[in-house]
Amino acid sequence: SELPLDLAYSRFVRATDYEQRLEQHERRILVGSTVRLHDNPFQNARWSHEFRVYVKALPIESNDSEKENVDKNQNALAEPLSEYVQKVVFRYSDDCSNCIHIVEKPPFQSISSCSRDSSVSITLLFRDPDHTCTIFHYALRLPESEDSGPMIHESVRTIIFVNPSEMMMKLLKLPKEVPVLAPAPAP
Numbered sequence: 001s002e003l004p005l006d007l008a009y010s011r012f013v014r015a016t017d018y019e020q021r022l023e024q025h026e027r028r029i030l031v032g033s034t035v036r037l038h039d040n041p042f043q044n045a046r047w048s049h050e051f052r053v054y055v056k057a058l059p060i061e062s063n064d065s066e067k068e069n070v071d072k073n074q075n076a077l078a079e080p081l082s083e084y085v086q087k088v089v090f091r092y093s094d095d096c097s098n099c100i101h102i103v104e105k106p107p108f109q110s111i112s113s114c115s116r117d118s119s120v121s122i123t124l125l126f127r128d129p130d131h132t133c134t135i136f137h138y139a140l141r142l143p144e145s146e147d148s149g150p151m152i153h154e155s156v157r158t159i160i161f162v163n164p165s166e167m168m169m170k171l172l173k174l175p176k177e178v179p180v181l182a183p184a185p186a187p
Helices: 060-064 067-073 166-171
Strands: 007-011 024-037 049-057 085-092 100-103 108-114 118-126 134-140 151-162
Touching: 007 134, 024 134, 049 085, 049 118, 049 134, 085 108, 100 108, 108 118, 134 151
Parallel strands: 007 151
Antiparallel strands: 024 049, 024 151, 049 108, 085 100, 085 118, 118 134
């Protein structure tokens, strides 16, 4: 079965009960982009548009609520993504000017140029080296009309931390005593 594009998992690799999901905790992030026509696209004939792709933390309240409530909480205080993310790797398709960009401190964003719809893979590496990285794929779309001005696209993505380590629980600011989920019944 294929996972939805807005969901990714990170596991504690040293867990002895790797097959069981005793605990899982979600964090929601915002992945977005702005696209605009280059000031003088004729000087740069290969790439006509500039993309700025970014990853941001969502407000803490939105991490426990449904997507409809996220918009209401946009003005709430967001925990810094850098609390648990060490670096973000942006991998653009080969058609773009800046194919790989590694960002090691906030703001986690990257700028590249392209002349057609494209994609970027966004890899989040966590401060706890014993947690697997998380990868999201994000589509970059050119505006339908050049007269429309800069275009903004954003989407909410969910990271599920499965059986987080003690270090990751501290980074996520989770309580030490976390209720254990009951194992799923056997079919």
